[in-house]
Amino acid sequence: MGSLGSLRTRAVAAVAAAGALALVVGCSSSDDSVTGGGKEDGKTTITMGLYGVMGIKETGLLEQYEKENPDVDIKAEIAGDEQTYYTALQTRLAAGKGLKDIQGIEIGRAKEITETQADKFADFSEMSGTDHFLPWKESQISTEDGKVLGLGTDIGPMAVCYRKDYFEKAGLPTDREEVAKLWEGDWKKYVEVGRTFKKDFKGDDVAYMDAASGLFNAMVYGYPEQYYNDKGELIHDTNPAVKEAWNLAADAAEDELTAKLRQFQPGWDPGLANGTFATAVCPAWMLSHISEKAGAANKGKWDVAKAPKGANWGGSFLGVVEQSPVKEEAKKLVAWLTAPEQQAHIFKEIGNIPSSLQALESADVKSAKSEYFSDAPIGQIFGAAAQEIPDKQVLGRKDGTIKDTFSQGLALIEQQGTSRDEAWDTTAERIQKAVG
Amino acid sequence: MATSTTKALAGDEPPGRSPRTGGERTARRRGALLHRLDIKGAPYAFVAPFFVVFAAFSFYPLVYTSWISLHDVELATLDVMEWVAFDNYVELWGDSRFWNALRNTITIGVISTVPQLMMALGLAHLLNYRMRASLFFRVASLVPYATSVAAAALVFTMIFERDFGMINWALGTVGIDPVNWEADKWPAQAAISTIVIWRWTGYNALLYLAAMQAIPADRYEAASLDGASRWQQFTHVTVPGIRSTIVFTIVLSTIGATQLFGEPLIFGQGPNGITGGADNQYQTLGLLLYEEGWKNYQMGRSATVAWAMFMLLVLVFVAQRLIKRLRSRTS
Numbered sequence: 001m002g003s004l005g006s007l008r009t010r011a012v013a014a015v016a017a018a019g020a021l022a023l024v025v026g027c028s029s030s031d032d033s034v035t036g037g038g039k040e041d042g043k044t045t046i047t048m049g050l051y052g053v054m055g056i057k058e059t060g061l062l063e064q065y066e067k068e069n070p071d072v073d074i075k076a077e078i079a080g081d082e083q084t085y086y087t088a089l090q091t092r093l094a095a096g097k098g099l100k101d102i103q104g105i106e107i108g109r110a111k112e113i114t115e116t117q118a119d120k121f122a123d124f125s126e127m128s129g130t131d132h133f134l135p136w137k138e139s140q141i142s143t144e145d146g147k148v149l150g151l152g153t154d155i156g157p158m159a160v161c162y163r164k165d166y167f168e169k170a171g172l173p174t175d176r177e178e179v180a181k182l183w184e185g186d187w188k189k190y191v192e193v194g195r196t197f198k199k200d201f202k203g204d205d206v207a208y209m210d211a212a213s214g215l216f217n218a219m220v221y222g223y224p225e226q227y228y229n230d231k232g233e234l235i236h237d238t239n240p241a242v243k244e245a246w247n248l249a250a251d252a253a254e255d256e257l258t259a260k261l262r263q264f265q266p267g268w269d270p271g272l273a274n275g276t277f278a279t280a281v282c283p284a285w286m287l288s289h290i291s292e293k294a295g296a297a298n299k300g301k302w303d304v305a306k307a308p309k310g311a312n313w314g315g316s317f318l319g320v321v322e323q324s325p326v327k328e329e330a331k332k333l334v335a336w337l338t339a340p341e342q343q344a345h346i347f348k349e350i351g352n353i354p355s356s357l358q359a360l361e362s363a364d365v366k367s368a369k370s371e372y373f374s375d376a377p378i379g380q381i382f383g384a385a386a387q388e389i390p391d392k393q394v395l396g397r398k399d400g401t402i403k404d405t406f407s408q409g410l411a412l413i414e415q416q417g418t419s420r421d422e423a424w425d426t427t428a429e430r431i432q433k434a435v436g
Numbered sequence: 437m438a439t440s441t442t443k444a445l446a447g448d449e450p451p452g453r454s455p456r457t458g459g460e461r462t463a464r465r466r467g468a469l470l471h472r473l474d475i476k477g478a479p480y481a482f483v484a485p486f487f488v489v490f491a492a493f494s495f496y497p498l499v500y501t502s503w504i505s506l507h508d509v510e511l512a513t514l515d516v517m518e519w520v521a522f523d524n525y526v527e528l529w530g531d532s533r534f535w536n537a538l539r540n541t542i543t544i545g546v547i548s549t550v551p552q553l554m555m556a557l558g559l560a561h562l563l564n565y566r567m568r569a570s571l572f573f574r575v576a577s578l579v580p581y582a583t584s585v586a587a588a589a590l591v592f593t594m595i596f597e598r599d600f601g602m603i604n605w606a607l608g609t610v611g612i613d614p615v616n617w618e619a620d621k622w623p624a625q626a627a628i629s630t631i632v633i634w635r636w637t638g639y640n641a642l643l644y645l646a647a648m649q650a651i652p653a654d655r656y657e658a659a660s661l662d663g664a665s666r667w668q669q670f671t672h673v674t675v676p677g678i679r680s681t682i683v684f685t686i687v688l689s690t691i692g693a694t695q696l697f698g699e700p701l702i703f704g705q706g707p708n709g710i711t712g713g714a715d716n717q718y719q720t721l722g723l724l725l726y727e728e729g730w731k732n733y734q735m736g737r738s739a740t741v742a743w744a745m746f747m748l749l750v751l752v753f754v755a756q757r758l759i760k761r762l763r764s765r766t767s
Binding site for chain 2: 081083087090091093094112116117260262264265266267270271274276401404407408409411412415416418433434435436
């Protein structure tokens with residue numbers, strides 16, 4: 001090929017390239033709505049991105065809203081687990097594409113959102129009728145300059161779910177008041193009961209608790225400071241509360257009191273259905289999961305007892321995306337969904353505890369009982385537990401990731417037989433990587 | 437062909453034989469120019485769309501990835517980039533997770549690729565025999581390939597489940613203790629390899645089969661006249677006959693093994709999928725890339741892993757060429 005020929009081919013190629021590029025560019029600029037929501041023919045469409053069982057769709061609230069507002073059409077997309085959901089949300093926030101009008105925000109991500117994405121969410125601080133929440137709930141989703149990026153849905157006060165039939169086989173009391181007394185005031189007593197259970201249980205292979213990570217989370221979330229101090233510095237490796245929780249969870253793992261399962265992962269569900277463990281530390285929102293996965297066959301076998309100490313594990317917010325074309329309508333919907341009546345409705349249907357103080361104090365919530373859990377007065381148990389939650393809870397940017405990394409660290413002790421010191425060092429190293 | 441002959445003829449015409457005006461001459465020259473452009477340029481114009489798409493969706497991302505890998509970038513704030521030169525690469529070199537992931541990628545690659553290609557060869561040999569419903573068997577062997585990774589991996593995860601999985605149940609019936617497929621290193625790697633083998637054996641078998649059918653039948657006749665057994669026919673006629681296809685499948689499988697991602701991700705489920713187990717016991721390079729980028733949100737480090745994977749493939753390719761050259765020189 002001569003040099004003249006190659007010059008010509010270059011020219012031809014350049015023209016073809018320009019043409020193809022024009023096509024590509026032409027495609028990407030024809031987007032009518034960034035969120036999928038919008039107004040057309042007098043009808044307003046609002047899109048939602050949710051995860052897990054937040055109870056908003058499951059209890060028919062969306063249909064009720066559509067019925068009361070015939071010109072509103074709501075499309076909700078629900079991801080199974082929150083980690084997958086949040087990863088996608090991060091990517092979409094960065095790209096500014098694929099977002100929904102309303103996005104769920106989990107408590108472990110609240111700090112990261114308020115610190116890095118505040119300009120991408122609409123402000124609720126001026127909205128009237130939104131002052132019915134627990135005082136600490138809304139502060140968690142507020143930025144330093146007073147912008148409120150979302151409204152609270154539920155909170156995660158803690159109790160212990162246990163199998164009455166297994167407790168009986170181990171010669172332990174089965175009445176929820178007496179069971180609560182066994183471990184009153186100290187998580188160490190809860191593990192001690194586990195040792196008794198393991199020794200005295202007559203029957204097949206049943207572990208005392210599902211996973212060491214459940215116990216760890218319950219303990220850590222009982223303290224105002226967890227992985228960060230209020231200056232925003234990482235204290236996960238120096239905080240005595242974390243170390244104490246780690247050591248007790250490691251005790252439980254080393255004494256083989258756990259079923260070595262991973263919470264919310266596939267092995268856990270058949271474990272519930274087949275009853276391979278006798279207790280699980282359960283935040284209020286876990287009740288719906290247990291009753292669903294353990295199934296009708298185990299109805300009445302489970303009961304709920306007060307946890308040794310109060311703590312808040314989990315809970316969520318609903319935020320509205322700033323670039324939403326139906327921002328005001330979406331905010332109105334969020335305010336309605338998180339209003340006391342609706343929160344009480346979700347609680348009665350599936351057991352998620354309201355973050356609204358007004359809802360918590362309503363007679364409806366206080367008197368609620370769970371049929372599945374042997375008619376346990378869950379309104380009373382979790383309501384009281386909610387009072388015990390520390391008023392100040394310091395959140396940090398990477399809380400969610402750090403929690404998952406600690407869970408994996410405990411799995412090292414449970415499943416791989418790693419020593420607790422080695423697992424601690426590995427975890428600290430991984431957290432260092434994860435926070436950058 | 438035909439056009440180039442005409443062109444050659446036109447060029448051969450001796451100049452100045454018949455006197456012509458200048459205008460005629462330039463028109464003729466322009467015509468010849470367009471003609472030559474048509475011949476030499478057209479093929480490039482036809483292949484251009486591929487290369488444009490390649491440039492936009494492969495080459496540009498490749499270059500951009502290398503640019504990102506020289507920075508500190510977070511996923512949430514992609515526009516804030518801090519130049520760190522080769523720090524990410526230095527850090528990766530000293531990171532035990534990288535070497536662990538590299539080792540896992542190699543071991544899973546070997547225990548999935550070697551049995552897979554062996555079995556594919558055997559399967560192809562069997563399918564090559566005259567038999568009833570051969571079409572059915574050929575289609576059936578391709579079905580796993582047509583199944584999505586997600587569906588396959590999910591089903592296998594349930595089969596390999598520790599407490600209520602089918603395999604542990606079957607082991608239990610013959611008195612073997614249950615195996616903790618997810619938590620223990622080698623069982624986990626074997627389980628993941630099983631998914632890969634199941635998906636790709638049929639596909640490779642069909643490639644081998646197509647190559648086998650191109651071997652002339654008289655070679656087999658000649659071999660059997662010389663008294664070669666079935667096995668000798670297989671090793672001395674079939675395998676040499678499909679050598680280039682075997683090399684091709686080895687190259688494909690090596691690339692696939694280097695990029696192994698979906699199977700371990702789904703096998704691990706949730707956080708363990710991303711880290712390749714609580715102890716990173718089955719974390720491949722692909723998973724490490726994902727962990728850095730989509731769990732730790734560090735795009736710079738993630739891009740560095742991507743480039744390391746790419747360089748690894750280049751290295752394997754160069755090594756293979758060197759060995760080939762050395763061997764051809766010695767023989």
